[in-house]
Amino acid sequence: MSNSGQNLTMDRFKILSEVGVGGMGKVFQAVEHNSNKVLALKVMHNHLKNDPTNRMRFEREAKVAIDLHHKNIVEVTAFGFTENNEPFIVMEFLEGVSLQDVLKQKLRLNLPQFFEAFDGVCDGLSHAHESNVVHRDIKPSNIMLVDGDFKQSKIVDFGIAKVCKQTGEVCPETASAIKSMVKPNDALTGDQSSTSIEETIKILMSQEGSSVLQDLTQPGEIFGSPLYLSPEQCIGEEADCRSEVYTLGCVMFESLTGSPCLKGSNAMETLLLRVQNDAPSINEIYEGLEFPIELERVVAKALRRNPDERYQSVQELGTALREARELLYDRSI
Template sequence: MNEQYKEPESIKIVQKDLKEASDQSAVGEITERESVLIENTNQVPGISSTVDHDSFEGKVLNDRYRILSLIGKGATSTVYKAADSKTNQTVAVKILHSHLASDPTIMRRFEQEAKTARLLKHPNILPVRGFEKMRSGVPFLVMDLAEGTSLQDAINAAGWIPLERSIAIFVQVCAALNAAHEKGIVHRDLKPSNIMLINSEDGTLLVKVLDFGVAKILPTTGDTVLKLTQTGEMLGSILYMSPEQCLDKELDGRSDCYSLGCVMYETLTGKPPHCARTAFETMNKHMSEMPVRLDRVRPEISWTPGLQYVVFKALAKDPNQRYQKIEQLQNDLQNLLTKAPSILRQPSSTVAVTTSVDNTTLWKKLTDSEAVFYMLWMLFFILVALFIALHGSH
């Protein structure tokens, strides 16, 4: 029966959450909070845990890039430190796994990461120098080498990040996203492992946002959307997906705002706002529940009321209740750093500091097509559970 199983396009969302902590710097260890997703995914037929075993260490790519050492390996690509003989500089080379090079959609996304990054010239966005292919046809990206640690690794090591440092990180992430949004680019996959922390020689913190591989370029007048997804296929990491992303709706910059809200919550508490036993349950929480208040997750911390307001405003279920521009969020965070009275006081707004949302309210807001999509997801996971139960007993 397994041979007849055809993998639904939508299940690729689960595969993406099995990526390494970071393509750019992490070695690829799976965090404890992701182990539940992995445990459940390994039971679903049709999902492969195949890892590419190609090793390029010591080799020279295109007579120019000598591979020096491994930086990190993930489900789709491997990142190496390399010496560029033309510029005499050390760079990072991100190589797509060879067994994926025949997939035209993955190839286009890989190339899009380079094209998108070249549109973005900003100190808080990691530059991509170019897109090349080996003689074998396997593509690779050449990037600036940013030696630091991912925000995910920093959270895992410390448990959580102190308030002032956290806000300083968030401000720079906002600056990067704002630059992208001004170019009509939505990241769609913002998460702690895509945020690099670099301590400069003078001790200042520099933050870089990485991995625009699934970014979406929004249309200007007369243009069409650059779309690399198929119907029913959602891109992004489940722990950080906006409600509208879970529903496979059209996205704009406010979706990135929600994802950043998830990142802020996890950075400040050490826990993602929503993490359930299965991918579907996690998505359901994004759509129907508000996370626990920050001061209840970590009551030992003296929380600034304004900070809690900022985080939960970013996490509003309705995009119209979030910050409409990332710049607005950045300004409020900057005000927190300078202790502006206007943001430090407890807001009267009822946005988001509640602990739950009535599911019936959510369903009333869904269109017929959204409700059908939601129910199909529910039916799919029920069928998978039945399949596992029936065949696991034999």
């Protein structure tokens, strides 16, 4: 199938059913008439199609992902336009559930599932990074588990543009507010600010109606979930591969414990917690099960506030996870 959107139209497909709805569009299961192949079509919401920023993000998802070919990344093959000029993306149809669906059911991944799933996520992200692509929006809803035992994983949604409020970065107003409440290099050194989190939240909440709060609360604004942003992203710095190591650490933490890492009562508090506090150990959170020390150390290193103290690439993180699994396996023999 051609990867150009110039001549690709919806009449090449038969829609079978709607399978999902997201902030940017709806996803349908469809069959291509010529090949009889079952595919997924992601169609942009009609009310967003005339917004240049949203349209750029949507088309970028197709253009970036088309060039990424890896077993742990959803295969995107083409993009086109409906008769109403709504952009749509053609991709492989995945049968499975998202990691978010699993966590919503109060489930956790057991250790074999965890190691297999995140081995795949690390491999897929490493491939993207080698292709000079930083995902910037890794979170449970963008990780699909596509087999019955939750072990095989695929990364979805590469629709991140370098536009404020459309990326895994905090908008300038929010970043400035956070920076004003913490000491320079607070996120990197681990020093505590003289201003407590409680005082900071009180000050920010007193600015009701300001752009600071609106940027976090207005529906439809997408800037990356605070639950999965690195400390450096929380103060407005650009995401790099080490930022995605931290993000993966957050997702691993939640997958093992069932609880998000450093979650505040609202988005702003979560951002401040992320900047001012070290992540707790996975063994501090989950009662009733002691995680192996080898795994605890890997997750802890991924979640270091200082980017220089983390694994310096997702590939390094993947290697550390495999080594931890091998040590556990050897110990159990």
